[in-house]
Amino acid sequence: MSKTTAASRDMARGDNPMLGIALMLAFCMVIPFGDALLKLLGQSVPVMTLLIARYVMQVLLLGPVMLWQKRGIAHIVRLPSQIWWRLFWRTVMHIAGISGMYFGLQHLPLADTTAIAFIFPILMLFASHFFLKEFVGPHRITAAIVGFIGTLLVVQPNFVEVGANVLWPIGTACTFVVFILVTRQMSRGIDAVSIQVVSGVMALIMLLIPVLLLNGESFAFFDLGWPSAIEWWMLIGSGVFGTVGHLLMTSAISYAPSATLAPMQYLEIPFATFIGWLVFSDFPNQLAAIGIAVTIASGLYMIYREQRAQNISGQGTD
Template sequence: MNSTSTRPASSASDVTMGLVLMVLSVLVSPLIDIFAKLAITTVPSGEITAGRFFVQALCMLPIVVWRRSFASFSWRQSLFHAIRGAIITVSMISFVTTLKYMAVADAIAIFFVEPIMVTILGGIFLKETIGWRRYTACCVGFFGAMLIIQPSFEEVGYIALLPVVSALCIAIFVLMTRALSHREDPWSMQFQMSIWGLLFCALLLLLGQGTGSDLFDPVMPEGRAWFYVAGVGAMAAITGILGVYAYRAAPASTLAPLQYFEIVSATIFAWLVFGDFPDAVKWLGIAIIVASGVYILWRERRFASKPVSDTSEVTLAP
């Protein structure tokens, strides 16, 4: 099912602005995970996720009010938004839990099989035409992910597969978002996603209270932990805002390859904060994932097909 965009062609200045905004978004995005890794040492991943949704919704609220986006809320689609909120909650909790045991750059690199999953799921469920070349690129990308997962699996066990779970959730989230993006305001969609995500997290934390679970037993953050949890939400809100306006200014096919630079910026931040740096095998895996993803995007652009992940709502790494 291919949809034709009605957005007017972007001017050169718009494209330049879109590129600048996307670069800023990619530079800020790894800070979500840096703050999450700092917080996870004392705060459960479910509580960090709830904090993200709370702060993100709080940051979005003035924009939603100013734009009068409440008027565009589709209450008939509440179940659809609830499912999106549940999926993004599972994705976030999975990824934050991973950060307790794995290096940030490794987790993000594995997560970037998400565009590959979007391509495959788009072909299965949306009947997108996908040739053997893109399917081959998907297989190559998964091989690159295995180069990173295999040594990590030996170190931390099945935890190394959680970024794959997170990526699968985001891929499903992207496909569901596309179904709504052409008829709902992107700001209201993000705001509703945050509210539903917060509600699901609150329920999980209520059920987990007193269980001693590292995931869902809430604690009272102390000292810098408040700042770290707030930082996760603030960086997510900033990334979302930058991404929305980047995609409004320039075509997604132009901007999408820049998302892979997040692996580089994440590696730099992780090295500066935690002293983590991927070894040669992991760098090879990262290079393979990036190359396969960029090739898929290039094929989509060459055949003038709208990428499955081209929505007006930004969907970057959790």
Template sequence: MQNTINNQNQENLKGIFFMVLAVLILPFSDAIAKWLSSSYTIIQIAWLRFFIQAIILLILSFILKYKISAFEKKYIFVSFFISASIVFLFWGLKYLPLANNIALFFIEPLVLTLLSVIILKEKLQKNHIVAVIIGLIGTLIIIRPNWSAYGMASFFPIVSAIFYALYLISLRQVSTKSNNKSLQFFIGILSTSILSIIIIICEFLDIDSFGFNQIKLNDWWLILLLGIITTIVQLLVSKAFFYSKASSLASFQYLEIISASILGWLIFNHLPDSLTITGAGIVIFSGLYLIRHERRSIKK
């Protein structure tokens, strides 16, 4: 019995490791998407992101000689949720500073924690609630919501967060140790198909803001980098949700604000003020608090 508990705790720490790595890398793709949004439509950037993901994983299947598993209908729901989330996230990035957009997105761990209890029937521990609340407080200090400054654009990352929580919940239900790359391949294919339909409809209706602009030659390396980073991140997230419960991973997503703030400063000259730094410190503390709790669980 004790060995079983220790193995479960060890696997939980593996999930936490993969999740922390994913959220620290993810803002790099957000920064690229924000940069590209000045020249291309949001739908187009999202389409390219998923298309490249599918191509990369198809190429890897030949290089690494692994077989892509059979398609399952439940992948459609996973793909719809992540497609909607990415579109609304990139839409928010077009209008909001990088750190602000991601901070508003951080309603997602709260939604995820609640859904993990309602849908997955996971038991919510006190340390999970404490970590999520602490992280949210830090995030609110960073964002200091100002609806008059950003208007309706502030709702985009919030809607994205709800869809992303649904994506992670459904990912938890369909992920296995062997189908990680195959799952993300089909997500790339299905999401590309979903967004293609939207692009065709918008082109037919002559809606320029959701159409497809001609891509400049010197932007292809950024687009390719966007696809590579997001593919790596989604593979890491899939691994994390195979090893760990959704409620255990929720608060670690707050760590994304750290690299987002740094990139916002370096690339877009959005300098973090003292309150942003204070909030970031609180966010880091929430993650360290939960890591400490999980490590202590292993020793018991």
């Protein structure tokens, strides 16, 4: 397959890959702030309280935007059944992913948890190839592998020390692969804001039913707690960062192929490392600094390759 053919195929699947990359970069900058608040809240706020607050904020923030843009909910009512099923599974994976990060951050530093979860881009590349039939060339695979090596240098995760707790971010990575695949498949049938609003309402229904039935019935996962004043502010902040971050990510997926965006997400590691140092005093050592440079280089290389692919496609030459 020629480079021109590959680029044309990607452009057919993504309207504007460079815009998608820019939105994903913004996601990588925003989401670590939400994760830092998640780690702080995990010390005292039950996971179910956090999840409900998260989705309430999502609906309150984006519901009015959707109603204003679409002038009502008629477009939601008209959605085909396949979109509804994908919205359902996307919501399930989102709840599972946030829960995995919540428990992982209770046992691991912010940068370590983020880095271990970044087995995701490699899984995403192969999933994009086999399930979405997106072209995954050697440059993208190489960028993902180099980015993952840089990730390991940043935090040097010691799997022997963390033991079974390493499964939390790994589980998050697996749920995020399904989350991205489902989002990509329905991104042309429903806009990003509506996805967030409908998913938020679905999540609240899924969470509130077991809470009403099982809260206080010896099922700790479904117990609620009343946050303090400062915890309320952190919950609001977590909801804002999470909502904005995932809106950026959902929009990015609608513009660019998943295989293009996967290596870009390694750029979340340097931001998470910086915030981990700023909030939790986890200062990276010299090897970690090298890893940050490698990770950034991997993401920048993918931007260069995507820009070059667009130029080749536009010129019609190799």
